[in-house]
Amino acid sequence: MAEVSEGVLVEEILAGNKDAYRILVERYKNVVFNLAYRMTGSPEDALDISQETFIRAYQSLSRFRVGEKFFTWLYTICINVSKNFLRQKSRRLRLQGAVYEETIGRDISGPGAEECLLKCEEASQLQGMLLEVPEHYRAAVLLRYKDGLSYEEISHVLGITVSGAKMRVKRGLDKLRSLKQEKGATEP
Amino acid sequence: MKPEDERILKMLDRDVVGEAEAAGEGAGELARLHEIVTELRGLETLEAPLGFTERVMASLPQRRSLWARFKDFLMRPHVIKLNLAWEAGLVAALLAVGIQGYGLHPHRVVAIAERSFAPVVHARFIVKAPKAREVTLAGDFNNWRRDQYRLTRAEADGVWTVTVPLHPGRYKYMFVVDGQKWQTDPLAESYEHDGFGNENAVVEIPSPEQA
Numbered sequence: 001m002a003e004v005s006e007g008v009l010v011e012e013i014l015a016g017n018k019d020a021y022r023i024l025v026e027r028y029k030n031v032v033f034n035l036a037y038r039m040t041g042s043p044e045d046a047l048d049i050s051q052e053t054f055i056r057a058y059q060s061l062s063r064f065r066v067g068e069k070f071f072t073w074l075y076t077i078c079i080n081v082s083k084n085f086l087r088q089k090s091r092r093l094r095l096q097g098a099v100y101e102e103t104i105g106r107d108i109s110g111p112g113a114e115e116c117l118l119k120c121e122e123a124s125q126l127q128g129m130l131l132e133v134p135e136h137y138r139a140a141v142l143l144r145y146k147d148g149l150s151y152e153e154i155s156h157v158l159g160i161t162v163s164g165a166k167m168r169v170k171r172g173l174d175k176l177r178s179l180k181q182e183k184g185a186t187e188p
Numbered sequence: 189m190k191p192e193d194e195r196i197l198k199m200l201d202r203d204v205v206g207e208a209e210a211a212g213e214g215a216g217e218l219a220r221l222h223e224i225v226t227e228l229r230g231l232e233t234l235e236a237p238l239g240f241t242e243r244v245m246a247s248l249p250q251r252r253s254l255w256a257r258f259k260d261f262l263m264r265p266h267v268i269k270l271n272l273a274w275e276a277g278l279v280a281a282l283l284a285v286g287i288q289g290y291g292l293h294p295h296r297v298v299a300i301a302e303r304s305f306a307p308v309v310h311a312r313f314i315v316k317a318p319k320a321r322e323v324t325l326a327g328d329f330n331n332w333r334r335d336q337y338r339l340t341r342a343e344a345d346g347v348w349t350v351t352v353p354l355h356p357g358r359y360k361y362m363f364v365v366d367g368q369k370w371q372t373d374p375l376a377e378s379y380e381h382d383g384f385g386n387e388n389a390v391v392e393i394p395s396p397e398q399a
Contacts, residue, residue: 033236145228
């Protein structure tokens, strides 16, 4: 069955069909949850941020312009909610030193377990380093390489120029590279 | 954006690290960046938790007409607060021009400023409402806005909760059931008449040292 277009769904919702929103939530819940998780490093925080993102999107749906891509609009809201959340959270606790347990609840026994453990460890290290990258660079790097957005789309989501988007991606990568070198130098 | 950076990003996008290495053009840096890009692309995509969609759908507010919202605005009690803590310069300027003449006394301004620097306490509000479709919390801490704090329902027992960051102090509050019915907390610490025949619940938030 062909996917219902987002423009049609938005019109339906604005006309009072609240259930049509369920289709949009189902369609984008994983990408939004992942972006929030990669921005915060915490599944619990990601859950709250994702929920808030969808509620805010629903509340401001009348401002969504026909012809705009729904997912870039949703990403913009998610990034803003994440930034606000992190600002509030940074007053309460320091992110550095927090434990990131990505392997919890995953079955890592059986064939290939060692490889899986190694991959999990790498992913966990990378997630830890991502949290040390300044928010605006972190968001740009994730949108580019984790979510595969074009520089035009990133500039739209972050409200900056295409050149600015490229600069943020490059600086984010540079920061990750230097963090990786530091960690490599300190590891026994 | 330096041309060199632009060139590196293009090479990373085209996945031509091998060519660059062969040509010896900043191969070491490019290889390290390429490794990071590969790791980022390989980050696992997690599934949103079970029941996520239902949770979002249950939290969506009712769409209300402009007229209904305007009527709400007129009916709602409003508290006007002055918070000048982060504009110390402005406070000083106001004091300098003799603000007493306008009835705002200096000691009052200082009290408000101090309060905004007070520690935040996370207060949990709980109410049992098994038949409710939506419960929100409104109080003088948020100008009685009923769409700001939405309670989450525990699946089994019809208990709704929300955690709200508050400065230590004394607050009046009410629960709003299904967007319409203002309900006094039956388990409140104390109550206070609102002047319209109803009672507001009252909570005292102690400072973290007292808690």
